Amino acid sequence: MSAQSVTQVSTDSIDDKSKRHFLIAATTVVGGIGAGFAAIPFILSLQPSAKTRAAGAPVEVDIGKLEMGQRIIVEWRGKPVWVVRRSEKNLADLVTLDSQLRDPNSEKIDQQPVYAKNAGRSIKSEYLVVVGICTHLGCSPSYVTEEDPVAKTLRADWKGGFFCPCHGSFFDLAGRVFQGVPAPTNLVVPPHKYLSDTRVIVGVDAEGA
Numbered sequence: 001m002s003a004q005s006v007t008q009v010s011t012d013s014i015d016d017k018s019k020r021h022f023l024i025a026a027t028t029v030v031g032g033i034g035a036g037f038a039a040i041p042f043i044l045s046l047q048p049s050a051k052t053r054a055a056g057a058p059v060e061v062d063i064g065k066l067e068m069g070q071r072i073i074v075e076w077r078g079k080p081v082w083v084v085r086r087s088e089k090n091l092a093d094l095v096t097l098d099s100q101l102r103d104p105n106s107e108k109i110d111q112q113p114v115y116a117k118n119a120g121r122s123i124k125s126e127y128l129v130v131v132g133i134c135t136h137l138g139c140s141p142s143y144v145t146e147e148d149p150v151a152k153t154l155r156a157d158w159k160g161g162f163f164c165p166c167h168g169s170f171f172d173l174a175g176r177v178f179q180g181v182p183a184p185t186n187l188v189v190p191p192h193k194y195l196s197d198t199r200v201i202v203g204v205d206a207e208g209a
């Protein structure tokens with residue numbers, strides 16, 4: 001197996017790109033890339049070889065420096081995958097949203113592995129790992145925290161989550177879609193597993209998916 005990846009941490013919001021900041025963190029791509037490549041920053045990891053992309057090599061992510069509320073973005077199989085660190089309040093808020101959601105209990109089985117069919121749609125409740133592609137027509141939603149000034153202009157009582165500007169779909173901090181928006185299903189949780197408290201690998205899980 002080989003590996004590549006470097007991670008990008010951002011606290012981007014849709015109205016204030018100046019707030020965006022990035023953290024470069026070494027990761028590993030499982031699959032056939034030399035060890036020296038692992039030290040190359042994320043921007044290069046966005047351009048893996050066609051062979052690597054086709055192989056869909058798993059991507060190992062260092063989450064050791066991810067602060068509460070931050071998001072890491074990595075590329076897996078040509079798609080953005082987000083890792084978001086959620087607070088206890090974020091998790092408590094999720095429970096209050098069920099009645100507003102289209103599939104609060106993640107009944108659509110194709111949208112997550114069995115081990116992520118739970119309240120937080122996660123293995124470790126603190127971390128959401130999700131494919132950052134809207135389930136309507138494939139745009140990449142924006143991450144909007146509860147504290148973001150623009151949040152209140154988007155939706156009343158916003159608890160943080162993701163907004164797709166293409167046609168106005170909303171997802172909560174578990175990637176669950178709200179009712180009354182174009183997106184039909186929750187965001188996809190990819191196969192993944194934890195290698196340690198600070199490292200998660202996307203693209204493979206305990207079942208070898």
Ligand code: FES
Pocket residue numbers: 134135136137138139164165166167168169182183
């Ligand atoms: S692509 Fe996201 S709402 Fe249409």
